[in-house]
Amino acid sequence: MPSPILKEHKVKLASKIPANYNEPVELLVREYDGTPNGSSASHKPVLMLHGRSVAALAGFDLAPVPGGSATRYSWAQELAQAGHDVFVMDLQGNGRSPRPTMDDPCNANPAQQQQVLVPYPLSQPCPPPPPYAHQLGNSESEWFELDTVVEYIRKLPGNDKPIDFIGWSAGAFVMGPYVLQHPEKVNSLQLLAPVFPPQGRWSGNPADPFGRPAEAATLPVSKPAVTFGFPMNVGSRAGFKIGLDGNPALREPGIEDYAWEAMMDSDDVGSKWGPELSPGVRAGVNRYRNTYWWGWNDQTVPYENPAGTAVLGDRVPVLIVYGELDTQANSGPSVPPLIHFSVPALYQAIKGPQKLMFCYAGSGHSMVWETAAQALHTMSKQWLKHHKVEGLTSGSYFRDADGALTPLD
Template identity: 50%
Template sequence: MRERDGTPLGHLPERKAVLMLHGRSVPVAAGFDLKHASYSWADHLAKAGYDVFMMDLQGSGLSPRPRMEDPRNVSPAHQNLLKPRPPGFTPGTPNYAFQLNNSNSDRDELHTVVEWIRKERNVAKVAFVGWSAAAFTMGPYAVNNPTKVESLFLLAPIFPPEGTSTPPSQLPQPGFPTFLGTRWGFESGWNTELRCENQREPGIVEKVWAAVMENDPVGRTWGPPEGLSRIRNFFRWGWNKTTAAQGGVLGGSVPVLIAYGEYDTQVNTSPPNPNPELDFSVPALYNAIAGSHKLMVKLACAGHSVVWETQHKNVHNLTKHWLEHLKVDGKTLGVFDMNTNGDISPAP
């Protein structure tokens, strides 16, 4: 866990505690605390008066990565990326043939951090900020722990409205602990969502990849000269339209703000995926939330990687305004558009 406290003289009792959680493949240091120009989301919130904490789940960033040190436990489909081969590595079946994490373990880790923050900072509630697959952990946790969560800000949340509610009969699930990501795969996937002029700053891909590699001391020694990112494999359940509506918590005692880029193809599956576990929709999340304190903002000229695009400053300001007022454009309910100047208007 990392902390950014904007108070130069130390903790102040009235400072709101904010906890940020990463998505599937990018550690918090690269996603929330990129040390380049104005891209550190955490620093922006700390300077605005918040005590900001960032956590990596097990298997991400500098957190423990059990079974992930062994290159034999890489996805068989990705083992061909290990060139030159690490010493002693022979491609084949993983010697730990299971996935690394699951919904229960992720939520348990989140709970441990929340309890530590509440005790350390002497606060009853913590404000949540999550990006992408963080929704799988923060959403259900907020539903089941409304007395500990002040609000929920979800950027580009992954949400399968018809996803399963129940855990599998066998845990851990069969599989392997580790996927691999390449620098070129990272850039090429991002390129598919670039639709506007100056949507991404020149050279930012290299800055982000360097931050990912800085937080993966093993992966950066694998494969091509630019290294490989090790991505934890986890099995998920319990985040769907039933969970989002449960007890009227979300949008009720836990206000919710959802923001996403208009060109984000990861969070809105089109055409619909026949597999309900892989069929995602941000508007479906907004509609599923039963409470009336809910807002959704679509960000113009932005994709899934908006945290590193030119819209990032507007995301920072939107988050800061939300944490202070729990409103958008003076309202606590509604759907809005935000242009590249940061101006907000009701959606048509």
């Protein structure tokens, strides 16, 4: 099969983020068109969305990596080589898309300034409050950005069909509720290490974020989001490496450095911050949005449409994959509700029968950069082709290092 065609898109919209509300912005979207023979009639569109802190290209398109297949850590290119038309997007506040208010280091999380931004670009932490004392985005602004990209893709020749979604980590906060609201636009939903709070917020109403509607299973409630704190989080290179969970034996030597450099390649400003490594060269700082999400919990997920059909797992089949040692998407039961995360709880909350979940032995939250990534890509290709993996359409399974499956339910 010929190599996929690389295209770069600038998707225009009027921003719904309060910091630059109604200003014209462009979201950066990368496409790998793997449609055989360039036939527009046979396009199979796939849209990939990042999580909270990792730029989309670093997570989904880490290539080339020497020492084997150059694209072995590029989920996007591997899917395109299998004949899909793959799109990789960054929301505002991450990656190559606009980052309003985030060029000012004083707008960083005050708790992170001393550790990450001193001595450069700050000589000392900024006195409170931040110049922009609010979070950057919210669920409504991010659903709007996702929908804008979806509609842009659907208007391209041959792509006027439901799109297969792939989301990693906190990308579930955006893609999950979006699917509940727009199932007609989505063909299937794949979630890698999805962050899911069973008792999470229902709405953006600051007076009642936990208010339960009269009917338990209902769509997310859209109200003006509470504004708080600061717009930007920052992380250091050392903190990034320390924060990787899972079995280190599943990571090739140096893969963390490739991933970090890819994140820096998506940030012209953050890559010039941080400690000096050599004259004129800095370690870089990972800048990512602080946002306010709602509408993703154990009561919204089972939502049924007016015809009585479950959206997730019925109207839209769902594949969930997570690592056995993932400490970010699975937290202990004693933590507060907003940060009590559980992947199995998401699987249980999905009401429809077409739900399939795999727990990978030894893997952590960042399977995209583990040797298990190749198995993940294979599983993803099977799912996109048949909505099956290993001939299975439903159930939860533990996958050992040799690929053997053991039922979990």
